[in-house]
Amino acid sequence: MTNGVRPWSTAGIEKKAAKGGYKKGTIEYDNFVQTNLAKAYNSFKVPTIAGYVILGGFGLLVLAVGLYRLICFLANRRRNGLPSKKTKLENVIQKSVTKKPFVGERHAQEYGKGLFTFRSPLRIHVIVLFFLFLANIIPLTAFYQILDPAKNTSWPNNRYAAQSRYFADRSSVLAVAQLPILFLLSGRNSPVVFVTGCSFNTLMLYHRWIGRLVAVLALLHGIAYTAYLVNLGKYTQYWWKYNWFPLGPVALIMFVFIIFTAHRPVIRKYAYDVFIAVHVLLVIAAIATLHWHVYLMDSASCHDFIIWIYVAIAFWAFDRAVRLLRLVLFSFDVRLKTKQRWSVGKVERFDNINVLRITVDLPAPSSALHTSVAYAGSHFYLYMPQIQALTSHPFSLVQHRITQDEQGQCKDQLVFCASIHKGITRVLNAKWQNKTLPIFLDGPYGVRHNILSFDDVFLFAAGIGITHILSLLDGVVEPNPTRSKNVHLVWCIRSIEMMAVAIEVLEDVKARLKVGEALQHVSISVFVTGQGTIPLPVLDNEKRSSPLDEKAVTPSGDMTITYAGTTLTSNDAIMAKSNNTCIHEGKEGLNSENDLFARLQRIAGSHPSSQFELTINQRRADIQQIISEQVTGQSAVFACGSDVFLDQIRNASLQVDASYFEEPFSW
Missing domain, CATH: 2.40.30.10 (Translation factors)
Known part of the structure; x- marks a missing residue:
């Protein structure tokens, strides 16, 4: 392959004319040069420059977001970690752009049914994608230099052939130019995550949309090039004459199939392991086929193509290498100094x-x-x-x-x-x-949330979403706090047995709260929506009429568990005891110390009510009411749960201008 020579180089085209027997100064010579200059400009110069502009614009966007994060980090250090008051402009941007779905009020939930489903991206995502699509549409449809067909030596008196070939070439250049971005956004260890701090969910959103864009451009290339060859009557000839030509349709079919199988309702939703295996194998095969399709052309016009493909492969290899390095460093005893050689x-x-x-x-x-x-x-x-x-x-x-x-x-x-x-x-x-x-x-x-910079933190979890929220709870309660902090956990579960998942973290959090140093207040409200196998205390109608989240304090001042608005005494805990216990390492068999209610009673009864509150309610949580009455514009709201749960909390949080962060179950 000829390297280092641009296809739009005038000197190169004039040299080509001389080799073709054209004499300088003749009309034939001038027509040949003009034809090839127009071809190089239309087919390669415009889309190549546009490709580098897209790559450069993407790099500048990433650096700009990284610079903004750095400024926020330095400002936070200057405040010694104290929270900053949000401005009206920040609230407007969050409510209207960064956290607002583009369509309706649903972002986590899907629209449509069956195969015809989609998730509405946030408006900030749509803005970025809009400029990306615009950066592709403009060079694909504009800046064409069309010669007089009578002077075109490549396609004399055939404007259709010339225009279809130019369009086919432009779409192929733009498709290959964005492969580095596509692969850069596919890795767990993408430098984009390190610089911008974006979530993997956001990374995958852009990865999917750019993948669709690349597939559409490749499809347009295939259609336009087929129309070009059919017009010239050379389609069959190209199949048998040029070894690079059949590889193009094969690569195109693979790219289209990749996009189809990546659609969530097809495979990804029901058999994720199968999807990952099929996806990786198809990508490897498609990139290898594309590489040979380009390489076998042996043309100077393909120089940038090869560079972009190699860069994409390098990003993929970098991610795999870092994964392997992490695995070895974190999972193996590389020093060979202990009996346990691996995790x-x-x-x-x-x-x-x-x-x-x-x-x-x-x-x-x-x-x-x-x-x-x-x-x-x-x-x-x-x-x-x-x-x-x-x-x-x-x-x-x-x-x-x-x-x-x-x-x-x-x-x-x-x-x-x-x-x-x-x-x-x-x-x-x-x-x-x-x-x-x-x-x-x-x-x-995962995203590194600066959760310690907030003094008022609300944690919402639904079902197994508590796993992510427990980690945040474990991290936000400091052993030696320097300022007051209020932490509120709201957990919606179907049965009381689910609390066994959280019991050990709650015990550790309790141990960090020092009696007499009421700088940190932890409030936990559990909403049980179903009936489990543990027999809950039978409460009369008067007890059930108590309002939500009332504090129950024993005569000694110690906090006890409140269930359905009623204080559970030690006898109540014993009544609730059964053989349904949580796992407790180091204990053999099942005994009263392992009883779920007994352990919850010990947690709640060890601190004054001003520091630790645990309330269990057998009914659905009114998320809208909780957020509207307790959450303020200076609060931070973290949520993890089902799609409906996340959309409900997001919309309620935006109404009170709270800082909102979520962790969805799927991407």
Whole structure:
């Protein structure tokens, strides 16, 4: 392949004319030069410049967002972590642009049914995508230099052939030019995440839309080039004469199939493991086919094509290399100084609920590293080679804790919880309960929320969404606070047994609250919408009429559990006791110390009500009322749960101008 020579180089075209036998100064020579200059300009110069403009604009956008984050970080350090008062402009931008769905009031929920479903992006996403589409439409439809057909030596008196060829070439150049962005946005370890701090959900949104754009451009290239060859009557000839030509339709079919299978209702929603395997294999095959399709042309016009393809491959290889590095550093004893050579996990299931707990013991050299990098709200990808050798699965980090082994040695543990569904969780539940297996960790990932800068934090969780929220709760309650902080947790669950998932984190949070130093106030409201297997106390009508969230204080001043507006005494807790208990490591069998209500009673009864409140309500939570009455414009709202749950909290939070952050179940 000829490298370093642009196809629109006048010197190169004149040299080509001389080799073709054209004499300088003749009309034929001038027509040949003008034809090739127009072809190079229309087919390659305009789209190539546009491609670099798109790449440069994307880079500038990423740097601008990174600079904004840096300014906010320095300003926060200058305030010594104290919260800043939001301005009216910030509230307007959040309510109208950054957190507002483009269509209607639903962002997490899907519109449509069956295969015809879509999620409405936020308005900020639409603005970015609009300029991206505009940057493609303009060079695709404008800035054409059309010669007089009578002077066109390539396609004499055939304007249709010339225009269809120009359009086909432009669409192909624009498609390949955006492959680096497409691959850069596909990786867990993308530098874009490091610079901008955007969530993986946002990254995947742009990745999907740019993928669709590239596929549409490739499809336009195929249609226009086919029309061009059919017009010249050379379609069959090209199939057999040029070895690069058949590779084009093959690559095009692969790209279209990738987009189709990536549509959530097709495979991704129902068989994510299958989707990932098919997606990766198709991408590798498509890029390899595209590379040879371009490389075998052996043309100077393909120089930038090859560069863009290599850059895209480099981004993909970088992400895989960093994943492997993380896995080795965090999961293996690279110093070979301990008996435990790699991380080992134990799988347990909570009684009477479809939830697993995975406790991963880290090898000693990795522990310090994990302690320094694991953060509130993060998640890890777990590799379980004994189950699936090449696939990893994301799990929310519930808690990082330090325990002692049988020899009295301290060890670090990472605790994860997950609902039992199809796929890996079903296999773990069926074959690995109460067993240990090697589990390798790739992480942590997720947005680093500056949650400590807020003095009024509201945490909303629905069902298993508590796993993400517990990590935030564990991170926001400081052992030695320097200023007052109010933390409110609202958790909606179907049965009281689900509280077993949170019991150990609540106990640790309680232990950090120092009696007499009422700088931190933790309020937990649990809403039980169904009837579980634990028999709850039978309350009479007078007791049930008590309002929500009333404080119940015993004569001694210690806080006790409130259920349905009624204080549960020790006798009530005993009445609620059954063989349905939460997992408690180190205890054999089931006894009163493991009883769920007994442990909740100990948590709530250990601190004055001004520091810790635990309320259990057997009814649905009125999210709108809670947010409108308690959340202010200076509050931070974090939510994790179902799509309907997230949309409800987002809309309510925007009405009171609160800072809103969410973690969806899917992307």
